[in-house]
Amino acid sequence: MKIAISGAKGGSGKTWLATNLACTLLTKGLDVSFLDADVEEPNAHLFINPKIERTERVNVLVPQVDGSLCDGCGECHRFCAFNAILPLGSETLVFHELCHGCGGCAMVCPKNAIKEVPLAIGTISEGRKDGLTFAMGTLDIGYPRPGPVIEAVQKKAKPGSLTIIDTPPGTSCPVIQALAGVSFVLAVLEATPFGLSDFRLALKMLERLKIPFGVVLNRLLPSSEREVMGALYDMRIEPMAVFNEDMRIAKAYAEGRLAIEAVPGIGQTFERLAQGLLARVS
Amino acid sequence: MKIAIPVQEERVESKINAAFARAPFFAVCDSKDKSSVFKSNPAKDAESGAGIQVFKIMVDLGVDAVITGEVGPKTRDLLDSKGIRIVKPKRDTLKETLANLDELGFSG
Numbered sequence: 001m002k003i004a005i006s007g008a009k010g011g012s013g014k015t016w017l018a019t020n021l022a023c024t025l026l027t028k029g030l031d032v033s034f035l036d037a038d039v040e041e042p043n044a045h046l047f048i049n050p051k052i053e054r055t056e057r058v059n060v061l062v063p064q065v066d067g068s069l070c071d072g073c074g075e076c077h078r079f080c081a082f083n084a085i086l087p088l089g090s091e092t093l094v095f096h097e098l099c100h101g102c103g104g105c106a107m108v109c110p111k112n113a114i115k116e117v118p119l120a121i122g123t124i125s126e127g128r129k130d131g132l133t134f135a136m137g138t139l140d141i142g143y144p145r146p147g148p149v150i151e152a153v154q155k156k157a158k159p160g161s162l163t164i165i166d167t168p169p170g171t172s173c174p175v176i177q178a179l180a181g182v183s184f185v186l187a188v189l190e191a192t193p194f195g196l197s198d199f200r201l202a203l204k205m206l207e208r209l210k211i212p213f214g215v216v217l218n219r220l221l222p223s224s225e226r227e228v229m230g231a232l233y234d235m236r237i238e239p240m241a242v243f244n245e246d247m248r249i250a251k252a253y254a255e256g257r258l259a260i261e262a263v264p265g266i267g268q269t270f271e272r273l274a275q276g277l278l279a280r281v282s
Numbered sequence: 283m284k285i286a287i288p289v290q291e292e293r294v295e296s297k298i299n300a301a302f303a304r305a306p307f308f309a310v311c312d313s314k315d316k317s318s319v320f321k322s323n324p325a326k327d328a329e330s331g332a333g334i335q336v337f338k339i340m341v342d343l344g345v346d347a348v349i350t351g352e353v354g355p356k357t358r359d360l361l362d363s364k365g366i367r368i369v370k371p372k373r374d375t376l377k378e379t380l381a382n383l384d385e386l387g388f389s390g
Contacts, residue, residue: 077338083331086338088364095356098331 001281002163004037004182006206008198010169012190013218013243014038016253018166019047020260021186021277024270025162026132033163035156036136037178039122039149044166046256050134052127058137058152059118060101065092069113076105076114097144122149126156133158150177171205184281185213186240191220191228203235214240214280216273221245240280241273283313283388286345287376292320294377302350303332303357309376310343313388316380333357340366349379349386 005018015038022034036044045052063076063085072087084098085105096119106114122139135156137149146168157163167178179185185206189199206213217228217239232239243249243266252262260267288305289296299305304326309318321343325335333353337360340348347367361368369386373379379386 080331081329083325083328083334086334088338088341093334093360095331095334098334 001184002157002165002182003184003186003277003281004165004167004179005186005188006167006175006179006202007185007187007189007215008169008171008202009190009195012169012188012195012198013216014169014188015044015047015166016249016259017186017188017216017218018164019044020258020266020270021274022132022164023048023258024260024267024274025164026130028274031131031158031161033133033135033157033161035153035163035165036134037150037153037165038168039137039139039146039153040168040174042136042138042166045125045134045136047253047258048129048132048134050127050129050132052125054126056124057120058122058124058149059120060099060148061103061116062096062099062101062119063094063103063105063114064117065094066113066115067091069111070109071111071113073110075108075110079104079108097142100145101148121145122152124149124152124156133161146174147177150174151180154178154180171201175205176209179209179211182211184277185211186277187213187215189215189217189228189232189239191217191224191245193224193227195219196228196231212280214277216240217242219243219245240276241269243269283346284344285311285313285347285349285383285388286340286343287311287318287349287371287379288323289320289376292322294318294375294380296376297374298349298351298371298376298379300351302348302353303336308336308339310345311376311380313383316383318376318380331356334360337361337364347388 005014026032036042074087076085082098084095086093121143126135135153137153139146139149168174215237248263249259252259260270287309288299288302289307289309290299292307308321311318325332349369349371
């Protein structure tokens with residue numbers, strides 16, 4: 001069973017919710033895996049503090065051209081929808097950052113001058129914390145496509161465990177990849193006009209993907225309560241949990257501490273959320 | 283000398299397009315007789331690497347220089363590698379630019 005924490009806007013509290021929720025579920029004696037799929041800026045480990053036991057590199061396949069066989073015909077360039085390969089007379093340039101690794105150039109090459117070779121683009125780190133299985137992906141700086149690293153981290157969930165996935169923000173390809181195979185999404189709504197706008201985009205995405213979801217309202221202020229609650233009412237959505245804007249939570253987060261351990265009363269809200277979640281997904 | 287200029291429309295009165303590789307058309311101009319031939323840009327809506335595709339087109343056309351305001355870093359490196367000059371325009375339209383090529387350092 002995979003549950004993803006998502007919901008569009010960066011800074012809405014996805015990692016905060018995911019880490020506190022996973023540790024709450026762990027205290028209930030459940031077998032929990034935590035996957036940090038926000039591979040462009042993974043930071044859940046700062047709060048979970050796992051002992052990293054293994055790391056491995058993630059490779060994609062990119063073309064390598066044998067200049068002694070290439071006659072510069074340009075078939076590879078004409079085939080590539082991403083303009084990742086360019087024959088220039090005697091040499092052929094390959095732009096790794098544009099290559100999607102489809103292998104089409106090697107297939108269409110009439111001289112069999114192209115072979116696919118691995119290119120490392122990121123790292124998977126695996127470890128444990130008090131019985132929790134932890135894995136995170138880290139995309140190498142400068143490589144623009146996180147998809148393959150996200151796919152690799154998804155395979156690190158312990159089979160049969162309750163898996164919590166921290167997704168990247170937004171509604172584009174990396175998030176879609178992180179939601180592959182997910183049974184339920186907790187969508188975090190930051191209670192601001194900007195948060196509400198991004199949340200609406202996230203809901204459209206979840207409806208298209210046909211993934212059931214629940215909503216957690218975060219950082220609620222009295223000044224925004226009317227607008228946000230009104231909008232949720234119009235959408236016929238009742239949040240599964242509500243967290244008020246709270247300087248104590250922000251302070252604990254800045255110190256790399258879990259709110260359920262650092263802020264009195266928050267643990268009970270997470271306890272109720274965990275119960276509600278288990279009731280929804282079982 | 284052959285000069286390529288990204289333009290918005292297929293006419294000499296057209297404005298120069300701000301971006302290079304995503305321009306709808308290129309005016310391929312002769313610096314001597316100021317004539318231009320228009321080519322539509324197949325890379326305009328490319329998923330990625332428009333600059334790379336356009337660079338290939340420039341090489342195939344045998345262009346010596348491009349007049350453009352903006353050009354991406356990869357495209358700039360590629361153009362530099364083939365010795366294709368990159369010059370910033372000083373006028374808004376193709377017509378005015380061609381009439382004043384000397385102010386951009388083109389001797390004709």
